[in-house]
Amino acid sequence: MTPLSHIRNFSIVAHIDHGKSTLADRLIQSTNTVADRDMKAQLLDTMDIERERGITIKANTVRIDFRAADGEDYVLNLIDTPGHVDFAYEVSRSMRAVEGSLLVVDSTQGVEAQTLANVYQAIDADHELIPVLNKIDLPASDCDRVAEQIEDVIGIDASGAIAVSAKTGVGITETLEAIVQHLPAPTGDIDAPLKAMLVDSWYDSYLGVVVLVRIMDGVLKKGDKIRMMQTGASYGVDRIGVFRPQMQNIDALGPGEIGFITASIKQVRDTKVGDTITHEKKGAEEPLPGFAPSQPVVFCGLFPVDSAEFEDMRDAIEKLALNDASFSYEMETSAALGFGFRCGFLGLLHLEVIRDRIEREYDIELITTAPSVIYHVYMRDGTKIDLHNPADMPDMTLVDHLEEPRIKATILVPDEYLGDVLKLCQDRRGIQMDLTYAGSRAMAVYDLPLNEVVFDFYDRLKSVTKGYASFDYNLEGYRQDNLVKMSILVNDEPVDALSMMVHRDRAEMRGRAMCEKLKELIPRHMFKIPIQAAIGGKVIARETLSAMRKDVTAKCYGGDATRKRKLLDKQKAGKKKMRQFGKVDIPQEAFISALKMDN
Template sequence: MTDLAKIRNFSIVAHIDHGKSTLADRLIQETGTVQDRDMKEQLLDAMDIERERGITIKANTVRIDYVADDGEAYVLNLIDTPGHVDFAYEVSRSMQAVEGSLLVVDSTQGVEAQTLANVYQAIEADHEIVPVLNKIDLPASDCDRVAEQIEDVIGIDASDAIHVSAKTGVGIHETLEAIVNRLPAPKGDRDAPLKAMLVDSWYDAYLGVIVLVRIVDGVLKKGDRIRMMSTNAVYPVERIGVFRPAMQVIDELGPGEIGFLTASIKQVRDTRVGDTITHEKKGCEKPLPGFKPAQPVVFCGLFPVDNAEFEDLRTAIEKLSLNDASFSSEMETSAALGFGFRCGFLGLLHLEVIRDRLEREYGIELITTAPSVVYHVHMRDGEVRELHNPADMPDLTHVDHIEEPRIKATILVPDEYLGDVLKLCQDRRGIQLDLTYAGSRAMVVYDLPLNEVVFDFYDRLKSVTKGYASFDYQMIGYREDHLVKMQILVNEEPVDALSVMVHRDRAETRGRAMVEKLKELIPRHMFKIPIQAAVGGRVVARETLSAMRKDVTAKCYGGDATRKRKLLDKQKAGKKKMRQFGKVEIPQQAFISALKMDD
């Protein structure tokens, strides 16, 4: 049993690449939690894809024992969180389970957009925040400027920020002391009925569902019968333990502690993140305030390249959604692509990660359709429909107006690239809300339509600012606009996967760009192929892909011209017949490339 006053629960928040996972590695190493021979970089990032991309996707937790300078032994529970906006959902859950945060800021880069987004979540969760300036070993490090920036932009006192190099280990001891002395101990009542927060859950092939919990009040012991308050399901607890990062089984978890339990739960669906766990008998009266469920913002279709793999894809998607509560899917069929799934994601990076995991962990080759957002279609009879896939657009004669989702985007950018960023936002139908300065960097706030951002806004932003801009967004609601559905016809057949919703003023330019791109991407066939972009019944752009031809007149040298003519006419008739019955093969790469908008 651990004394409440000797527990510290904290998370590390920062922008992407500012050194959260490396700092977590050093804290684990400094306290001897993991022996040096077992130590590796990004220790808490367990997935291959996390290690390969160098990013954190799932929030991970570890329990550290630390003996402070005053001789007291403390238990530190650390949650390492992701920095990407697509995984902000993971951050918000972790925040609810701890009392304090280390705010890590790169002392060469300064405050970035995600630093702001994540620190605001920590402030909302009422955290004590300790600023840490990382990467002081780099020659470009400027701690005074960055400390001033933290005070100006975020409004936190950074005069006693800790100077750290997570790579070399400088300042790690000071960080541990600050955690013990500056972060508050958790509150809780050991004798009250059990009240525990379900922070995360994932599936393990041997143990079933593993549930990560934070105990608020009461004690959880092996053999207890627990009840999930949102579903009223009852389970017997089989084992209880903590992560040091490897699992270690213990007898009980008391108030303020973070650990895991297994209770022969078969599906992760039965464990709702943010739920309250209590005892079956003498449980607590009121549940804890839960987390907001994650709202998917980007939708796309996933289809197996080989239709025979559909069942494998179904199983793989079910297994993935076990571990990822923010990923949703439903079945759909497409004339061109057969059976597949319509899936919802928190953003494009989330989509890429899920797609990579499906291809890598389950060996399924996928076709991904154009990512799209959810539109609200207001019908003439007053009904409001949600439109997930542009191919399902109802007949326009019954539609009154269409509303699209809007976001509030915060972009931090060095002064010299400001003009390019403003132009990019204007081109994407943005409305400027605010422009302020933090030192030599501008902070621009724009109201943008989400469907203009979903494709390659982030890539374009990085290229016009040479990688110096940082970007974060939040949903602000729906607004009416002049939107139309644009179809791409290849050989006069509509291609579902390339249907997109565009603004009426943009339809022609966007259509022309797409058909020109497809002309380069589709391989030539034995017959000529028209590629058209159409809005309603009107073709707004067209390109023709010429046929590959065999020289049928090669063996006619000299002689009568009519012989050549006859052979050419015969070839022409054959091509015409081919075009009627020929199927055009569109390579997978063409779908993805055609949808990326280059200006």
């Protein structure tokens, strides 16, 4: 086992696309952890969807051996973290397992919203930070300006920031030396009872459940009997190893080390992230402070297009939930869509990633209903209900008031687009809390309702700022507001998947826009179709989709006008009957398009 003074544990944090994964690649390559012939870009991103989108979704670890300039050998445990706000839970867990962070900032772009969010998480976890200015090979790079910005906006000393080009490999050796010199060694007592933190777990079809652990005190050996302190379950350790980045088996893990164990655990739900692992006999008395469980923010229904695939979909969702602690689901049924699942996500990107994985890895076509958030409904009899799906809204006469979740959003934007951003936030019922400047960029802090943000706020923000704005948010709690449920009726039948919660002042505008949109999207039928938006029993907007007509008088040449009249009346009666029994087919695209309101 490596002595504590020669171990360094660190994560790489940065905004999206500032070069975390590329920097990890160079650190791995320059220390010969992986042979050159096995190197590929984004080495630690193992999922197809990560490579395709060029983003990191799961935090991944690797153990690197490095001989420093002083001739000593060090073991570096690196965790590459995601940058997107939807995967902030992955970042916060990784932070708890390490003592320091490399703060990567793009020397052409400067400090962005997510940089701030991740830095605050690192500071919360008592991390030592090393600023790294990446992409110095680009002509637009300006290290002095960005270093000044780091000092102004974040408030940490950037005079010793390391200038690096992760693409070409400049400054990588200096980065490794800085990790050894400036980051603290882990602390821990080798003779104390075993305390290991469960950082992550996932399912491997060959090994069963693989558990990523960080040893705080004591030693974990192969063959030990261990106990999970939260669940109380006991297991025998089959195998212990480290990632280089392939799995490599070793005999024992000591204090300060990060590695994996397998212990014939059948289901990932038996391993709670943040749990403390100790020995079954002579174990630790007190568990480590765990992580707060992740709170799903966005909910939506997932239904198979072909209802015969429901069982396959259930298997797919169960397998995905095994590998993703922040994804939750429960069964639901809908009159229009049949059997499906109500799923909880950390944000819209998380939703898209899960949906893409189900469609791609399990070959199941899905219908996705409108994303919604959890509302608190306070009834007149004093009870409180959590409302996940607007279709389940109780009778309004029994409801006293509703509360909706609010977020604190931080938006960093170049000065010239500030007016558009303020207008967008105002349109979404935002309340301005703060507006400051960092150089030529404005930092606006807004209190916004989450349900206005969850659908397409981010897309709108990117389009009004030509992609220059960066955005980050955290939940602030619930507040009462004048909210109502708006139902959409097609041919007098309510469509569950399209019902939504709206603010009463905007209900008519939203209803009218929705009806106009659906009129374009629903194909014409043989009978006319009324499309209505209603609040309770009151219709607030209506459009009528006219019927397709067959020319029934084509065969009448001359003769009395009553001949034509008789045929037209017969057709009219047929259409009336058809409208009573006719079923309107709403294509899948119509659901998604109708919900993108602001286009």
